[in-house]
């Protein structure tokens with residue numbers, strides 16, 4: 001039986017031990033030599049052959065893991081800074097390898113964390129995946145690409161972003177704008193798609209430059225001016241027929257419901273800039289003085305000294321994807337994870353010239369403090385829950401165990417049932433006397449992608465997703481938050497919000513757009529089968545339902561009450577997930593390896609480790 005790989009690093013160690021079979025050689029190609037290209041395609045067949053040989057003899061790894069192994073080995077070996085590579089490595093797709101293999105030989109991986117029922121499911125899902133109606137899937141992909149292209153927004157003849165939705169039956173409101181966060185999966189899809197198939201990094205570059213230009217505007221809400229670095233939530237192109245000119249109109253929160261500025265936009269901008277650079281190797285963009293300045297302005301907003309006693313970022317409710325009142329004020333995990341991700345991305349791109357050096361020092365300090373804080377105080381698993389349950393309160397001075405004076409009676413009943421023996425997650429929020437125990441998907445996946453959590457914690461998050469599949473995935477991926485607020489909690493926390501009723505929209509609703517984040521996290525932790533299973537569920541309905549923005553209900557069975565159809569990030573999120581499953585090397589465009597300079601806290605507490 002093949003061992004269970006807890007992480008890619010484990011996978012690498014195990015595979016390195018399996019030296020009985022010579023490791024498959026990577027397929028380097030300089031990209032400019034046709035000869036080398038030919039030679040490398042020949043080697044791919046060899047690689048596939050040796051991989052299959054390895055599986056048959058050793059049954060140690062799946063082809064997808066082997067590819068990642070090779071690719072990530074390279075990634076880990078490379079230095080922290082985004083180095084200009086001398087050679088490009090082409091990693092063949094999973095499909096290519098499978099084409100060379102007899103389907104019956106695909107080894108099945110069992111996970112230590114799952115019981116027999118899941119293993120049975122794995123068997124069924126893999127065989128049904130093999131039998132999947134490929135034609136139908138191809139048609140779905142084609143429809144997705146076509147619709148994505150139709151959503152392009154042009155400014156002075158150039159594509160600069162994608163519309164949030166193109167639902168002809170619903171009032172546009174602000175869905176006819178380019179949202180920064182919504183554009184991320186669209187941009188990634190354009191980056192990951194091979195150039196021969198229509199990949200288009202140009203739109204990403206234009207988007208990054210246009211939004212940078214908007215950052216330079218003076219941002220005023222009533223009589224108050226926002227910080228210089230704030231990035232818009234969204235923008236649109238207006239045609240001034242009088243002046244016969246196109247103009248851009250941006251929203252920095254001034255028109256948003258609740259008038260909250262989007263804290264996530266600037267972070268996503270930095271993350272996408274790093275993805276663009278990583279994918280295209282075009283360093284001229286990130287090195288432009290105005291781009292360097294844009295990064296610094298965003299970071300200065302978050303790194304300024306103040307009254308904070310925590311390294312986390314204090315936020316107002318509704319400042320991210322969940323842009324309505326939902327009790328995420330304080331130190332929400334989504335923002336903390338994005339903050340960490342953006343800090344690490346900018347660390348790779350900032351030039352140490354002039355004030356750069358000083359800023360880099362501050363970034364390093366914050367990265368260390370933030371990861372310590374999150375890994376320690378946001379982490380919840382069975383053992384830690386039991387610790388909190390037995391906490392003493394009113395402890396004074398630095399020797400306190402219960403540092404934030406959390407009263408155990410405030411632990412909601414549902415957590416005790418929800419918490420499996422195996423697995424764990426980062427909770428939603430930590431502040432004085434307050435732990436928000438809700439599960440938030442974005443924060444947890446971003447924490448995996450940015451290596452904010454340790455590899456052991458990343459594995460435990462995946463264990464939790466498997467163990468609580470019905471709750472977190474159900475019939476359609478993916479729950480944005482679990483559980484929903486109901487009754488009195490809903491009234492007091494959301495302020496009677498009729499759009500965020502229980503199991504709807506941001507309050508326990510299901511968001512297909514998030515599939516790319518789950519898929520990336522699954523591949524990174526060496527568990528692609530989890531993503532495949534979720535994608536299969538999605539493929540049964542998403543296109544037939546008209547690519548809705550969200551689904552309602554505990555199992556995510558119903559198309560959301562006010563959901564837009566042809567929601568762009570539902571489309572591009574699906575495309576990015578498929579592009580990563582087909583070619584796991586695409587993960588590297590959006591993922592960061594562990595920062596080895598950060599000293600790790602010693603975890604002894606959980607059986608999931």
Ligand code: GLC
Pocket residue numbers: 164175179181182320321322323
């Ligand atoms: C809604 C969502 C927000 C998204 C926007 C555009 O406001 O809450 O996350 O960015 O729609 O799709």
